Amino acid sequence: MSAIHPPFVADAGSALVPLPYRVQRFVCDTDDTFTLTLAPQSGGEALPFAPGQFNMLYAFPSGDVPISVSGPAARREVLIHTIRAVGPVTRALAQLRRGDTVLVRGPFGKPWPVAQAEGHDVVLIAGGIGLAPLRPVLYHILAKRKRFGRLCLLYGARTPGDVLYRRELEKWRGRLDVQVEVTVDRGDSDWHGEVGVVTQLLERAQLDPARTVAMVCGPEVMMHFSRLALTKRGVPESQIFVSMERNMKCGVGSCGHCQLGPFFICKDGPVFDYPRIAPVFSTKEL
Amino acid sequence: MNPPVHTLSPQLLSLQFFAGFGPAELQILARHSRQVSWPADVEVIREGQVATEFFLILDGRVRVETHLPGRGEVTLQTLLRGDVLGWSWLTANASFSFSARTLQPTNALVFEGTALLRECEQHPRLGYLLMRRFALVMSDRLRHTRLQLLDLYSPPRSSGPFQALKKR
Structure with missing residues (x-):
């Protein structure tokens, strides 16, 4: 098995600059877990990512948290994150409503080796x-x-x-x-x-x-x-x-x-x- | 009641349970086993019942359960093809610690534990292999139980009380 496929990584310029996203959908998955569907506030496509990468989500004034993307990479118009409300920031994110704004920075990290898994x-x-x-x-x-x-x-x-x-x-x-x-x-x-x-x-x-x-x-x-x-x-x-x-x-x-x-x-x-x-x-x- | 199996088919012998047994031991095991079929929702063994047999699930699904006052029947584990049900027979005069009920139509091999214990006295190699097999079953169950007790997916302690999210 060869090394992990080169991921999509935020370039140096955007890596530290959060972008505003609008909450398009909020779904309660369980008593303490919810899924946010986020669309870029400016319109257009969301940040491209590879399966396994994560974004930093900001909930002011609580701070930011790393959350893996849980939606399909092929769906370019939105970012989907599933979050468990266990700390101050994730609990603040749990208070979001449709139309609210979230700041997103990313995507970061090395993804799952989906390309290498082909044929297996x-x-x-x-x-x-x-x-x-x-x-x-x-x-x-x-x-x-x-x-x-x-x-x-x-x-x-x-x-x-x-x-x-x-x-x-x-x-x-x-x-x-x-x-x-x-x-x-x-x-x-x-x-x-x-x-x-x-x-x-x-x-x-x-x-x-x-x-x-x-x-x-x-x-x-x-x-x-x-x-x-x-x-x-x-x-x-x-x-x-x-x-x-x-x-x-x-x-x-x-x-x-x-x-x-x-x-x-x-x-x-x-x-x-x-x-x-x-x-x-x-x-x-x- | 079905007659004893006498011989174990190659399909049965492919089950991990029979790995390591030689022809002589397999013949003894076959002599003291029979095949049974249960429909869904049948109590196979009852907690407290004298344990003289054990079961090897061939297909279907069985749940091991216990009754908790106020909570009813609580499932502790589900067993599928290749899983062993019951080890209380190993200790003489023992009774089953838990009950078991089929979740769907199930076929199994029933082994006469009491008779096998007598055979083990005469055939030490059978006893050794059988004890090793059950030691593996028991150590697997113990490890799985410990993992369940760890409650790995519980919220972190630091998270404190949390009001459940309301469906929107």
């Missing part, structure tokens, strides 16, 4: 809000379905109420060319799906391990166990990609907020092939 089976393993950064990959592969081998989405959530994009999951599951498996850590009486951890789903994934590219996004512990399960299934480590999360700020590797060992997650990541990040992956307190 692809397994996407997502945990919790980690499905959002992987959704653009799914859109991309479904739009160019013949270029890829088998496609498998494995998704784990906390409870049935925390399952993101439920309608889309049902739609994808109805297709004959995608295997979609969803599990929750805790079921309830209305849940008739799987209960268990996401790594268990991998045992059921229909793929050829040697020619599989795996993209994993979720809490680091979940990614760690997913990597172990993938290795056990025979997927080469060089074909396993993870998306790291740290406190990104500048987005261009200057401020150092997101440093992880020798890497700046905003610039060198957030997507890494596993062998590259392995020396610092799961290192305590790093």
